[in-house]
Amino acid sequence: MEKTKKQEQTTTHKIGIYLWIWGLLFVLSFFSYMVDWYQFQGMLRWSLILFFMFLKAGLIMAFFMHLYWERYALVNVLLWPMTAIACFIFLMVAEFEYTVFTRLFYFVAGG
């Protein structure tokens, strides 16, 4: 009996934590909307967008999807493949910069 009770506690969490995360997500979404509302431009805009985005994504994954309480094996199985995506992003940034360069060179400058 004692043992089953202990196990049940690992599968359910207090309602407060969900409401907190929920509220935080609302606030963060509101802030990211405000980025557009006030028409921030340039580096400030991009860094704010990315900051709010990663914060929201992290909160959803950690608490709504329970990754924060999840076993490390699962967390690592999920998060390490993301590095492949990061690599792909870097590759494609190099690719589009090269494409822009060739387009400017041949279309605009005329080769």
Added chain:
Amino acid sequence: MSDIKIEGYDFKPGFKGMAKDTGSDQTMFKGVHWGKAMMWIFLLSDTFIFSCFLISYMKGRGSTLIDWPNPSEVFGLHVFGVDVPLLLIAIMTFVLITSSGTMALAVKYGYEKNKKMCGWLILATAIGGLTFVGMQAFEWGKLIHEGVRPWENPFGAPQFGSFFFMITGFHGTHVSIGVIFLFIYAYKTFAGHYDEGKRGWFTSIKGDYVEIEILGLYWHFVDLVWVFIFAFFYLW
């Protein structure tokens, strides 16, 4: 989150547990419902699909010499004589987050075997998802009416349309599938299938409230993808 079903297996938290998991006999995540592990694997593969879409969008937008349409104008709404930028998208974001919150609570009440609360919260989630899809359909209709096509649009770079329809369409499909399953699960919850351990339509495995968590994972993932689409497609 795992209920230890395998006799005598004692799970250790942290890196010790990870070493034990990865080095364990026969199955890796001992005590984890197979459906939950598979849902995570599916979500991982889905992450790659959405990443490919968003990366190709980045590549397309970055390599065009024609100005990209300004999303805050394209997706703006004219309400009560004022132009509000991104209004519909902001409302959609809040609706999806709300439904994600109700889903998280549904999972919690499911584990507490609170059938009524769980069912109502799943139903609320489904209605939130339906609202989202409805607003997306409205948005698509509005843009198509304004002449946005996958190959051209009146605002700027022609690639805009194809990326828009592909990315939001694929996400909308996910939401729609989620809504269908949410309604099914709401019914199954109210009917008490998870209390009685009734077998599902296509499976011989007994129903359990862990299924709500699996559905919840999918639904939160849909919300998660929207966070990225909102940031990269609408705000950028």
